[in-house]
Amino acid sequence: MSLAAHITTTVGTVTIDAELTCHAGETVALLGPNGAGKSTLLAAIAGLRAIDDGYIHIDSTSVDEPARAIFLPPEHRRVGVLFQDYLLFPHMTVRQNIAFGPKNLGIASEGAWIAALGLTDLLDHKPNELSGGQAQRVALARALATSPRLLLLDEPLAALDASTKQEVRAELRNFLQQFQHGTVIVTHDPVDALVLADRIVVLEDGRITQEGPTAVVAREPRTEYLATVLGVTLVRGVAKNGVIACDAGGELITSVETDGTVVAVIRPQAISLHTGKPEGSARNVWRTSVTRVDAHGEHVRVDLAGPPPLSAAITPAAVAELGIAPGREIWASVKATDVLVHSA
Amino acid sequence: MRTSNGQRQRERHHKRAQAQAPSLVMVLAFVALAFLLIPLAGLLRETPWSELPELLASPRAIEALRLSLVSSILAAAVATILGVPLAWVLARRDFRGQRLVRGVVLLPLVLPPVVGGVALLTAFGRRGLVGQYLYDWFGIQLPFSTAGVVMAEAFVALPFLVLTVEGALRGIDPRFEMAARTLGAPPRTVFFRITVPMISASLVAGIVLAWARALGEFGATITFAGNFPGVTQTLPLAVYSALEVSRDEALALSLVLLAVSLTVLISLRGRFLGSRS
Numbered sequence: 247m248s249l250a251a252h253i254t255t256t257v258g259t260v261t262i263d264a265e266l267t268c269h270a271g272e273t274v275a276l277l278g279p280n281g282a283g284k285s286t287l288l289a290a291i292a293g294l295r296a297i298d299d300g301y302i303h304i305d306s307t308s309v310d311e312p313a314r315a316i317f318l319p320p321e322h323r324r325v326g327v328l329f330q331d332y333l334l335f336p337h338m339t340v341r342q343n344i345a346f347g348p349k350n351l352g353i354a355s356e357g358a359w360i361a362a363l364g365l366t367d368l369l370d371h372k373p374n375e376l377s378g379g380q381a382q383r384v385a386l387a388r389a390l391a392t393s394p395r396l397l398l399l400d401e402p403l404a405a406l407d408a409s410t411k412q413e414v415r416a417e418l419r420n421f422l423q424q425f426q427h428g429t430v431i432v433t434h435d436p437v438d439a440l441v442l443a444d445r446i447v448v449l450e451d452g453r454i455t456q457e458g459p460t461a462v463v464a465r466e467p468r469t470e471y472l473a474t475v476l477g478v479t480l481v482r483g484v485a486k487n488g489v490i491a492c493d494a495g496g497e498l499i500t501s502v503e504t505d506g507t508v509v510a511v512i513r514p515q516a517i518s519l520h521t522g523k524p525e526g527s528a529r530n531v532w533r534t535s536v537t538r539v540d541a542h543g544e545h546v547r548v549d550l551a552g553p554p555p556l557s558a559a560i561t562p563a564a565v566a567e568l569g570i571a572p573g574r575e576i577w578a579s580v581k582a583t584d585v586l587v588h589s590a
Numbered sequence: 591m592r593t594s595n596g597q598r599q600r601e602r603h604h605k606r607a608q609a610q611a612p613s614l615v616m617v618l619a620f621v622a623l624a625f626l627l628i629p630l631a632g633l634l635r636e637t638p639w640s641e642l643p644e645l646l647a648s649p650r651a652i653e654a655l656r657l658s659l660v661s662s663i664l665a666a667a668v669a670t671i672l673g674v675p676l677a678w679v680l681a682r683r684d685f686r687g688q689r690l691v692r693g694v695v696l697l698p699l700v701l702p703p704v705v706g707g708v709a710l711l712t713a714f715g716r717r718g719l720v721g722q723y724l725y726d727w728f729g730i731q732l733p734f735s736t737a738g739v740v741m742a743e744a745f746v747a748l749p750f751l752v753l754t755v756e757g758a759l760r761g762i763d764p765r766f767e768m769a770a771r772t773l774g775a776p777p778r779t780v781f782f783r784i785t786v787p788m789i790s791a792s793l794v795a796g797i798v799l800a801w802a803r804a805l806g807e808f809g810a811t812i813t814f815a816g817n818f819p820g821v822t823q824t825l826p827l828a829v830y831s832a833l834e835v836s837r838d839e840a841l842a843l844s845l846v847l848l849a850v851s852l853t854v855l856i857s858l859r860g861r862f863l864g865s866r867s
Contacts, residue, residue, distance in 0.1 A: 292768075294768050294771065319771070321772075323772075335787075347774050350774035
């Protein structure tokens with residue numbers, strides 16, 4: 247186990263109370279909105295702030311445990327940190343930046359990463375001569391040069407522009423698959439979490455609201471925040487005989503016989519819109535009005551008043567054809583099989 | 591030619607729009623500038639240029655020059671060794687009475703130097719607060735010695751260094767220091783390998799300012815250390831003494847100080863007190 251922690255601490259008005267584990271070779275994404283306490287957790291694990299209660303074990307060694315009066319300062323933790331804006335030392339060359347850690351620890355530099363990350367030709371450059379993607383790789387090599395037992399990445403792609411983000415994300419994924427120790431990534435971008443992590447831990451307002459394997463969390467979001475960032479709609483309600491009585495009003499027919507309190511996930515693409523009452527196989531058909539229309543890349547998101555309130559994603563051509571605008575009365579339909587039900 | 595004529599016309603046109611400063615302000619601004627420049631012109635006009643090498647080679651001048659250089663460099667070193675840590679504490683730590691501490695640090699900036707000299711006497715004089723023990727236990731006597739000159743100069747120079755360095759420290763992101771900690775650097779290494787190099791430009795500016803202030807020190811020095819040629823008579827003191835016997839010598843020594851001041855000012859340019867242009 248690279249990391250086993252139960253962290254209790256307070257920052258401003260947010261009380262953080264979270265259990266976090268990370269196995270060797272595993273990449274865990276800490277996903278959550280800004281101000282949820284993600285970076286605070288990272289700072290605590292790195293030793294840049296002390297926790298109020300609980301424990302942090304790295305490689306089975308306790309590094310912070312108030313009850314036992316244990317606090318290991320950051321320089322003794324062997325935790326590699328990749329900071330959001332990289333924080334390369336501006337007065338040192340790339341080579342000196344990378345050599346800084348091993349020199350402090352009196353160990354031989356773990357130089358294999360320099361070539362692996364394609365930095366051989368950049369060693370004599372100063373940080374201000376690097377592109378965003380290069381700076382990120384240098385910061386990664388610098389963190390890895392100390393042979394850390396745990397790697398922490400704080401919003402590793404946030405400082406990059408959209409065009410390089412994609413490429414760097416793929417490189418980072420490649421690297422993380424080779425890395426033998428545990429990695430914890432803090433991010434507010436669901437794409438980072440989906441692409442990079444084996445497991446996602448959702449942190450909201452200092453608490454863990456959901457965690458599980460990436461594929462499961464992506465398929466079954468249980469919180470409104472997660473559903474929103476994943477671009478799906480979450481409907482809560484009580485199911486009986488295949489029909490959900492939604493908490494926000496209305497009913498949804500499903501294809502499964504789950505009873506009790508449920509959350510249903512509906513992808514916006516699964517909802518069809520019609521000018522007249524549709525004839526077809528869709529089991530859920532209702533008349534509603536449009537509350538909001540938003541362009542989202544290649545599709546247009548149409549919020550419906552309900553009940554239940556849902557969002558549909560359609561093409562710009564369909565928007566024009568159906569004459570969609572806020573306030574427009576419209577028919578909506580969704581197949582029972584597109585209502586993905588999970589017991590809450 | 592047509593374009594350059596047109597350009598000139600446009601410039602005149604734009605100037606008309608800018609000429610909104612009341613004429614009284616313009617006149618007073620000019621008087622202020624003249625007030626600063628005319629004394630310098632006077633100094634330059636009366637400087638005995640032809641006898642300058644001879645005057646500066648007089649034993650008194652050479653002694654004063656040597657003493658001034660040695661004591662001001664030592665004072666700048668003392669101010670740096672003590673001032674950088676103090677600036678770090680002020681910039682990086684929050685503690686009760688911080689404002690009071692900063693006030694104490696700034697005090698020598700506004701305190702009349704002669705009062706500083708009297709204060710140093712009461713502290714380090716032979717019967718002073720600390721001085722009596724220095725004398726009784728170790729036989730150390732600071733007033734009226736070259737060491738006393740260094741102390742007086744360091745006393746007035748310290749705030750310049752602290753202010754400049756504290757400003758620079760506040761300007762760098764403390765997360766660089768955190769990053770260094772995660773790379774295995776203990777606080778001491780962080781301080782010397784990350785913090786100090788990152789403020790090097792401002793640190794140099796602060797040292798030069800402190801040194802220039804030490805070089806020009808008069809009031810505290812003459813009060814605490816006296817005016818003994820070869821021991822405590824620095825350049826400014828020598829100027830003062832020379833004025834009574836040889837006006838030409840005073841002028842020559844003044845010119846040296848003026849030249850040093852101008853050099854410092856030019857070399858620091860936009861870096862005055864840590865603000866970059």
